[in-house]
Every structure is written in structure tokens, then in C-alpha cells.
Amino acid sequence: MDQRLKATPGIYLTGFMGCGKSTVGRLLASKLCWSFVDLDQEIEQAEGRRIAEIFEAEGEERFRAIEATALKEQIRLVRGGRARVVALGGGAFVQPDNRERLLSDGGLVVFLDVPVETLWRRIASEEHRPLASDPERFRALYAARLPLYGQAHQTIDADRDPETIVDEIFRLSLT
Numbered sequence: 798m799d800q801r802l803k804a805t806p807g808i809y810l811t812g813f814m815g816c817g818k819s820t821v822g823r824l825l826a827s828k829l830c831w832s833f834v835d836l837d838q839e840i841e842q843a844e845g846r847r848i849a850e851i852f853e854a855e856g857e858e859r860f861r862a863i864e865a866t867a868l869k870e871q872i873r874l875v876r877g878g879r880a881r882v883v884a885l886g887g888g889a890f891v892q893p894d895n896r897e898r899l900l901s902d903g904g905l906v907v908f909l910d911v912p913v914e915t916l917w918r919r920i921a922s923e924e925h926r927p928l929a930s931d932p933e934r935f936r937a938l939y940a941a942r943l944p945l946y947g948q949a950h951q952t953i954d955a956d957r958d959p960e961t962i963v964d965e966i967f968r969l970s971l972t
Contacts, residue, residue: 806881835884913936951966953966
């Protein structure tokens with residue numbers, strides 16, 4: 798088992814919007830018999846509104862503060878021995894404090910890497926993604942975030958079927 802998981806039984810999935818964090822996370826948690834947490838869903842439930850509404854009403858800066866608090870809680874639970882797979886929002890890991898906390902205290906961070914064109918095809922018609930309204934802005938944001946995602950403990954080619962991705966991460970958790 799990865800030494801990080803012995804001390805802190807948490808796997809955090811990061812990557813750009815549309816890379817499959819929630820889909821892969823649910824399957825992986827089921828395979829590991831761990832809890833699954835979609836950080837964006839946790840935030841929406843706690844706030845009583847969709848993330849797009851938070852962005853619109855209070856801006857990205859306020860959303861990132863809410864997100865950081867929610868992430869700290871998940872890390873606290875993992876450090877307390879509550880095994881879980883956490884699907885991070887697309888921007889959570891790129892925030893310096895979050896990234897530092899996850900890389901040093903969080904468990905195993907896995908970047909689900911998918912080419913930008915595939916991501917755009919997956920999410921172009923989704924209206925609930927506040928940062929995906931314009932294809933050029935989308936590509937620029939992807940390019941800016943990619944080097945930060947690359948700092949994750951592991952990178953997985955996620956341009957494949959979810960079960961294959963889950964099997965690869967599962968093997969990582971055992972080695």
C-alpha cells in the first residue's frame with residue numbers, strides 16, 4: 798500500500814472539469830469499500846445553492862474560500878482515519894494553500910489527465926459550469942492549470958473507460 802495511505806486513508810482526485818473525477822471516484826470508493834465525497838456536491842448541499850449561483854452572487858473568490866473550508870474538513874476526517882475518495886472541484890487543487898495541504902497532509906492525490914479537446918466535447922453543452930462558457934477561455938484556463946495538476950502525487954491517463962482508470966488507481970493504492 799502507498800505509504801501516504803497508511804497514515805491518511807484518502808485518495809483525492811484532481812483534474813480539469815469533465816475529466817471524470819466524480820464517475821471514477823464513485824467506482825473507486827466502491828471498490829475500496831470507502832466513502833465517496835464529491836466536494837462540489839458537499840458545498841452545494843451545505844450552501845443550499847448551486848456553485849454557479851455562488852459564483853454569480855458572490856464571485857469566485859468567495860467560492861474558493863468556501864471550497865477551502867470544505868476541503869479542510871475532508872482532510873481532517875481522513876487524518877482521523879475515515880477512509881474516503883474525494884473528487885475535488887476542477888479549481889480546488891490549483892489553489893496554493895489547498896495544493897500544499899493536500900500534498901503534505903491529505904493522502905494520495907491523483908491527477909486524471911484528459912486532453913483539452915476531449916474535455917471540451919464532454920462539457921460544452923453543460924450549463925452548470927461557470928468557467929466553461931467560452932471555448933477560448935476554457936482552453937486558456939486548462940493551459941494555466943495543467944502544470945499545477947502535474948504536481949499531484951500520481952498522474953493517470955483518464956482518456957479511457959472509467960473501470961480501467963479505477964483499476965489503475967486501485968493498483969497504485971496497493972503498491
